[in-house]
Amino acid sequence: MKARRYCTTNARSGLRLRASPISGEVLDVLKNGSLxxxxxxxHWLKVRDQNGREGYISADYTEAAPPPEATAGVTANIVNFQSQGSNISGDLIRIDEDFVVFLTQIDEKLKTLELQLIVTSSLRKPDQDITNTVVEPAKSSNHFVGHALDFNLQYGGEYYNSKRITELDISQENTDDPVSDAQVKRFLNWLAKDASPLRWGGTFSxxxxxHLDDALNLNDQAAYKQKLTQLWG
Structure with missing residues (x-):
């Protein structure tokens, strides 16, 4: 079996990843040092990035790199989140044990805002059929390793699904906002700006x-791949 080869980009201003050599559609601009x-x-290298996307880059702006090493001690341990007494609920919330700490932080914030977070999706298989999705599922989703949740929010009798959340302008808090809108905005702003490494999907391209996750697939790609392999082979 032929050994896999890797390279890193060496272009300070970023390197264009194209769908085909020379003048192909620009798929992305890769950060300097991307593996x-x-x-x-x-001369034009056909490559695959850490999100599984394939394209072409100029070999002039790359350097040879060793393959990513496995992260010692990384294990995937899926648990059922115990929602009793929590402001987080759902029929079955299955997450990686390493993600529980973030749900604890989220729960504390929800309680200060008197919000309920209803989980609609947690751990799922890479080949699982998904219906009624808001966006096309990512190829390297954090759902696959139990490090992501899809959710709705509730304040009193007011329910916030994708459509209603999208209608909110979270960049502004207006004095005439209903209390429910104001509390949801505060939670989403916290999630987007002050809860790192957690990310809110409303800020994605x-x-x-x-959607929310901890960006494990970006921040620790070796750990993500190890957990993915341990769970699904």
């Missing part, structure tokens, strides 16, 4: 307003 798997070795 890529080399799929085809010519393709917004997903009922």
């Amino acid at each position: 890529l798997e080399v799929l085809d070795d010519q 393709t917004p997903d307003p009922i």
Whole structure:
């Protein structure tokens, strides 16, 4: 079996990832130092990025790199989140044990705002059929390793699904906002700005307003891949 080859980008202002060599559609601008798997070795390298996206980059702006190493001690341990006494609820909330600490932080914030978070999706298989999605599921989703949730919010009798959350302008808190709108805005702003490494999907390039995760697939790609392999092979 042929050994996999890797490279890193070496272009301070970023390197264009194209759908085909020379003048192909620009798929993304890769950050300097991005780790890529080399799929085809010519002047224009066919590569795969850490999100599984394939394209072409100029070999002039790359350096050889070793394959990513496995992260020692990383294990996937899926648990059922115990929602009793929590402001987080759902039929079955299955997450990785390492993600529980973030749900504890989220629960504390929800309680200060008197909000309820209803989980609609947690751990799921990579090949699981998904219906009624807000956006197309990511190829390297944090759902696959139990580090993501899809959710709705509730304040009193007011229910906030994707449509209603999208209608909110969370960049502004107006004095005439209903209390429920104001509390939801405060939670989403906290999630987007002050809860790192947690991310709110409403800030993604393709917004997903009922999604949150801890960006494990970006911040620790080796750990993500290890957990993915341990869970699903």
